[in-house]
Amino acid sequence: MGRKAAPKCVYCARNYITEEEAQVKHPECYVTTNRLCYYKRYRLRNKSRVNAKRRASAARAKGIETPESVLPEAYRAELEIYGKENQFVHAIALKIYQGNKLTHQMSPQHTQGLRQPELEAYISKLLDYLETEYAIDCFGLIYWLNPEECSECREN
Numbered sequence: 001m002g003r004k005a006a007p008k009c010v011y012c013a014r015n016y017i018t019e020e021e022a023q024v025k026h027p028e029c030y031v032t033t034n035r036l037c038y039y040k041r042y043r044l045r046n047k048s049r050v051n052a053k054r055r056a057s058a059a060r061a062k063g064i065e066t067p068e069s070v071l072p073e074a075y076r077a078e079l080e081i082y083g084k085e086n087q088f089v090h091a092i093a094l095k096i097y098q099g100n101k102l103t104h105q106m107s108p109q110h111t112q113g114l115r116q117p118e119l120e121a122y123i124s125k126l127l128d129y130l131e132t133e134y135a136i137d138c139f140g141l142i143y144w145l146n147p148e149e150c151s152e153c154r155e156n
Contacts, residue, residue: 073098073099074098074099075096075097075098075103075134075135075136076096076097076136076140077094077095077096077097077130077134077136077139077140078094078095078096078097078139078140078141078142078143079092079093079094079123079126079139079141079142079143080092080093080094080095080108080143080145081142081143081144081145082108082145082146082147082149082150083144083145083147084144084147085144088112089111089112089114089119090110090111090112090147090150091108091109091110091111091112091147091150091152091153092108092109092111092122092123092126093105093106093107093108093109093151094106094126096130096134096136097140107151107152108150108151108152110152127139
């Protein structure tokens with residue numbers, strides 16, 4: 001015997017209930033000409049985004065300027081690892097940003113065949129170089145990407 005699927009719950013404009021109940025109790029939410037409930041459901045699902053937008057708008061209306069980042073010209077590095085997390089590493093790429101502007105980009109360097117200690121040594125050499133040249137002592141973000149997205153392999 002098959003299991004019954006759990007009822008699909010949605011945000012109604014008034015509370016969190018199943019979609020069928022919402023259509024029965026509040027049919028005005030599902031009329032195509034009534035957008036009010038649609039917007040209410042959106043605001044319930046995206047509270048933080050809507051509130052941040054509302055606060056920024058209110059601050060602009062009052063003439064309050066939003067502060068700029070403390071270190072707009074600081075360097076940061078992002079490491080892109082092509083492979084499967086905790087399984088294998090196909091290639092490693094590096095991006096260096098100054099503020100929000102991409103200043104340097106290292107094309108993916110293939111690391112297939114390297115063992116874990118060799119790979120860790122390679123990454124620590126990258127960090128040593130970043131520290132001497134840009135005063136970066138750690139990676140800001142580390143992305144795991146699909147090996148099929150490796151730009152060096154696509155060109156060949």
